[in-house]
Amino acid sequence: MSPKGRLVRVFIDKPNGVDVEDCARVSNHLTRLFAVENVDFDRLEVSSPGLDRPLKTPADFTRFAGEEVDLRLHDPIGNSRKLKGILRGCEDGAVLVDTAKGSLAIPLPDIDRARLVPKIEWR
Numbered sequence: 001m002s003p004k005g006r007l008v009r010v011f012i013d014k015p016n017g018v019d020v021e022d023c024a025r026v027s028n029h030l031t032r033l034f035a036v037e038n039v040d041f042d043r044l045e046v047s048s049p050g051l052d053r054p055l056k057t058p059a060d061f062t063r064f065a066g067e068e069v070d071l072r073l074h075d076p077i078g079n080s081r082k083l084k085g086i087l088r089g090c091e092d093g094a095v096l097v098d099t100a101k102g103s104l105a106i107p108l109p110d111i112d113r114a115r116l117v118p119k120i121e122w123r
């Protein structure tokens with residue numbers, strides 16, 4: 001909810017991904033719920049985390065194992081704070097990534113930002 005309470009932004013997710021119909025269904029449900037509960041708002045936004053979704057928890061890193069990931073680190077590894085590679089999961093508090101320079105185990109607290117690299121498939 002925005003500071004003045006006029007915008008309500010909701011992100012939804014499910015194992016097989018979110019489509020437009022899911023967003024519409026949740027939006028309609030929340031609109032009715034807010035009317036019943038007298039929640040005052042001007043705009044409601046319902047969306048998915050996106051193709052370049054942020055990864056934050058160990059469960060996120062495990063769920064998207066096998067996907068390409070873009071990482072920004074707090075401290076550099078090999079003179080670079082940016083890494084790109086294939087995510088292999090999360091074990092014992094470390095994110096496992098296969099990069100062009102080899103496999104790395106990066107402690108979760110050392111990651112400043114992690115996002116999936118979007119795969120856009122044109123027909």
